[in-house]
Amino acid sequence: xxxxxxxxxxxxxxxxxxxxxxxxNKVNINIKAGDKFGVIxxxxxGKTTLISIICGIIPGSSxxxxxxxxxxxxxxxxxxxxxxxxxxxxxxxxxxxxxGALYNLNKKNISDRIDNLLPILGLEKVANKxxxxxxxxxxxxxxxxxxxxxxxxxxxLDEPTVGVDVQSKNAIMKLLHELNKxxxxxxxxxxxLSEAEEFCNTIALIDHGEIIANDSTSVLLKTYxxxxxxxxxxxxxxxxxxxx
Amino acid sequence: MFKLKTSIKKEFLILLNDKVGLSIxxxxxxxxxxxxxxxxxxxxxxxxxNKVKILISNQDKGTLGTKFIHLIEDSKxxxxxLDNQLSLIATNRxxxxxxxxxxxxxxxxxxxxxxxxxxxxxxxxxxxLGLASDTIxxxxxxxxxxxxHDPILQDNYASSIxxxxxxxxxxxxxxxMVERVYHQMGFENPKNLEHxxxxxxxxxxxxxxxxxxxxxxxNSTQHNVPAWTIFAMFFMVLSLGSNITQxxxxxxxxxxxxxxxxxxxxxxxxxxxxxxxALLQVIIIFSIGKFIFPYIGLPDLEMPTHFGAFVLIxxxxxxxxxxYAVMIGxxxxxxxxxxxxxxxxxxxxxxxxxIWVPLFALPDYMVFISNFSxxxxxxxxxxxxxxxxxxxxxxxxxxxxxxxxxxxCQVITFGKLKxxxxx
Numbered sequence: 279x280x281x282x283x284x285x286x287x288x289x290x291x292x293x294x295x296x297x298x299x300x301x302x303n304k305v306n307i308n309i310k311a312g313d314k315f316g317v318i319x320x321x322x323x324g325k326t327t328l329i330s331i332i333c334g335i336i337p338g339s340s341x342x343x344x345x346x347x348x349x350x351x352x353x354x355x356x357x358x359x360x361x362x363x364x365x366x367x368x369x370x371x372x373x374x375x376x377x378g379a380l381y382n383l384n385k386k387n388i389s390d391r392i393d394n395l396l397p398i399l400g401l402e403k404v405a406n407k408x409x410x411x412x413x414x415x416x417x418x419x420x421x422x423x424x425x426x427x428x429x430x431x432x433x434x435l436d437e438p439t440v441g442v443d444v445q446s447k448n449a450i451m452k453l454l455h456e457l458n459k460x461x462x463x464x465x466x467x468x469x470x471l472s473e474a475e476e477f478c479n480t481i482a483l484i485d486h487g488e489i490i491a492n493d494s495t496s497v498l499l500k501t502y503x504x505x506x507x508x509x510x511x512x513x514x515x516x517x518x519x520x521x522x
Numbered sequence: 523m524f525k526l527k528t529s530i531k532k533e534f535l536i537l538l539n540d541k542v543g544l545s546i547x548x549x550x551x552x553x554x555x556x557x558x559x560x561x562x563x564x565x566x567x568x569x570x571x572n573k574v575k576i577l578i579s580n581q582d583k584g585t586l587g588t589k590f591i592h593l594i595e596d597s598k599x600x601x602x603x604l605d606n607q608l609s610l611i612a613t614n615r616x617x618x619x620x621x622x623x624x625x626x627x628x629x630x631x632x633x634x635x636x637x638x639x640x641x642x643x644x645x646x647x648x649x650x651l652g653l654a655s656d657t658i659x660x661x662x663x664x665x666x667x668x669x670x671h672d673p674i675l676q677d678n679y680a681s682s683i684x685x686x687x688x689x690x691x692x693x694x695x696x697x698x699m700v701e702r703v704y705h706q707m708g709f710e711n712p713k714n715l716e717h718x719x720x721x722x723x724x725x726x727x728x729x730x731x732x733x734x735x736x737x738x739x740x741n742s743t744q745h746n747v748p749a750w751t752i753f754a755m756f757f758m759v760l761s762l763g764s765n766i767t768q769x770x771x772x773x774x775x776x777x778x779x780x781x782x783x784x785x786x787x788x789x790x791x792x793x794x795x796x797x798x799x800a801l802l803q804v805i806i807i808f809s810i811g812k813f814i815f816p817y818i819g820l821p822d823l824e825m826p827t828h829f830g831a832f833v834l835i836x837x838x839x840x841x842x843x844x845x846y847a848v849m850i851g852x853x854x855x856x857x858x859x860x861x862x863x864x865x866x867x868x869x870x871x872x873x874x875x876x877i878w879v880p881l882f883a884l885p886d887y888m889v890f891i892s893n894f895s896x897x898x899x900x901x902x903x904x905x906x907x908x909x910x911x912x913x914x915x916x917x918x919x920x921x922x923x924x925x926x927x928x929x930x931c932q933v934i935t936f937g938k939l940k941x942x943x944x945x
Binding site: 333334335350352353355357359360361362363364365366367368372375376377379380381382384385408424 | 524525527528529531532535536539540769772773774776777778779780782783
């Protein structure tokens with residue numbers, strides 16, 4: 279086991295109640311500290327289940343997830359779900375204040391981080407406007423802002439750029455690069471394969487609840503003689519629809 | 523503590539942003555308490571304060587009809603309009619036209635038939651006692667007064683008035699009878715006999731039951747102010763329940779599960795904000811009853827003397843209403859479902875609990891079913907304080923019932939959220 283592994287997933291399986299098949303089947307993954315780790319796969323492959331178990335939202339049926347370099351994991355973990363997970367009746371500042379307090383930050387820390395984060399997210403002008411008046415891109419940035427507000431050492435993102443405009447997508451990806459440069463381990467799930475290929479240094483391709491490929495992006499492309507991640511994806515998962 | 527304060531602030535801001543919820547929580551009960559008190563006030567006045575409006579047509583050729591009317595007048599229970607021009611049919615018709623509850627038609631032969639009856643009975647009495655030997659051959663004609671009443675008048679109320687009028691008739695008959703007995707025996711009618719009989723009747727002392735020295739004064743305000751405040755508290759299910767279902771559906775619950783904070787802290791902050799809102803409802807609606815009602819001719823709200831017991835019932839009712847809202851919010855999948863289940867169940871609880879219609883107007887089996895309405899226990903608590911001026915000791919049963927209800931709601935909420943893996 280390499281010393282810089284921060285998350286070790288061992289024989290992890292998940293079977294939902296009344297389901298006929300396992301959503302995850304004996305998954306084994308090691309994620310290194312400072313990685314930009316991409317989890318990709320077709321619809322229903324088990325990506326969200328895997329991320330949810332890592333975050334502690336749902337328990338696995340068997341196997342385990344070990345955080346090797348972190349104590350008080352909830353304080354160190356940041357999560358950006360696919361759904362908007364904030365209060366749209368409130369302003370970005372009010373949301374940051376609330377979630378910041380829940381992450382045990384004090385008043386001064388919260389105030390400082392709001393001042394730092396608003397310009398980065400491009401939300402200074404709308405800082406005190408209710409979020410329910412925002413565009414999809416602005417809402418995604420607020421969603422991301424809450425996930426990174428407490429400066430987590432591990433950040434999990436489930437489809438963070440879905441349904442946003444090019445500018446917002448660019449800003450989000452730029453911010454993620456910046457966070458990673460500063461030492462944040464990023465676990466990233468997406469349907470945007472070109473985005474994942476560009477962003478992630480390591481990829482785990484998941485299908486039918488099993489990891490069918492897991493290595494650095496460049497090694498995977500070389501091994502499977504693929505020109506890009508999309509052709510690799512089709513090569514390994516086939517062309518059949520998965521959502522019917 | 524900073525977490526709890528921030529969480530309370532967030533819930534407070536969300537509530538302030540919920541304009542529809544706020545108007546339902548504060549506007550609706552204010553409108554209802556005004557409307558229902560004004561509507562019910564006239565009904566309470568009919569029963570408690572006002573004189574019964576009565577139309578009398580006296581066709582009597584003798585003096586007893588007038589004497590009978592004087593007795594009715596002296597009782598001070600009636601507001602009499604005398605119109606001797608009215609026939610029997612016209613009296614019936616004029617009752618509703620002249621906005622009366624009761625009408626009496628005294629026939630021409632009223633005095634004659636009363637005297638005839640008194641003669642007959644006194645004669646019969648003396649014959650039976652062996653003090654006279656005449657044979658009684660008179661054929662007795664019946665004395666009859668016609669009593670008309672407004673059809674909206676409840677049967678028991680009409681019967682009570684008839685009973686009162688019968689006592690006046692009985693009094694006249696009694697005096698006439700004694701007078702005739704003296705006369706038949708050849709004695710002079712003793713002076714002041716009538717006065718002596720009237721003065722020495724057995725009196726009935728009327729006292730409203732209370733455990734304290736204060737005399738309760740049941741009126742529309744004393745019922746409607748607490749009743750509609752309880753209704754408003756429970757109607758918070760629309761605002762608080764929707765708040766919870768929206769939170770569940772927005773994914774915030776999922777994020778909260780990844781945060782180093784226990785959900786119970788978040789739930790407590792929600793409950794504290796809404797308990798505060800419920801207390802505000804009490805202050806506003808009770809202030810209206812106390813300070814505004816007297817200015818529009820409604821009875822003012824008389825506050826109970828046991829202030830500690832009053833605060834206890836207010837706080838427990840608030841917690842019960844909030845716990846119910848949290849439970850409905852937890853078991854509902856969408857805000858629409860919450861609003862449907864919440865509003866219908868609160869309406870049913872209100873109907874069963876005596877908010878709309880006082881419990882005494884319900885049939886026995888409905889009174890039994892009403893035991894399952896938390897609003898009944900809350901209202902009973904307020905009744906014990908406002909109508910009977912009871913203290914903490916008398917509230918024990920009500921307090922235990924409300925606490926059990928709160929525990930049941932909290933356990934169901936916890937079970938449901940646990941089942942959904944939200945806590």
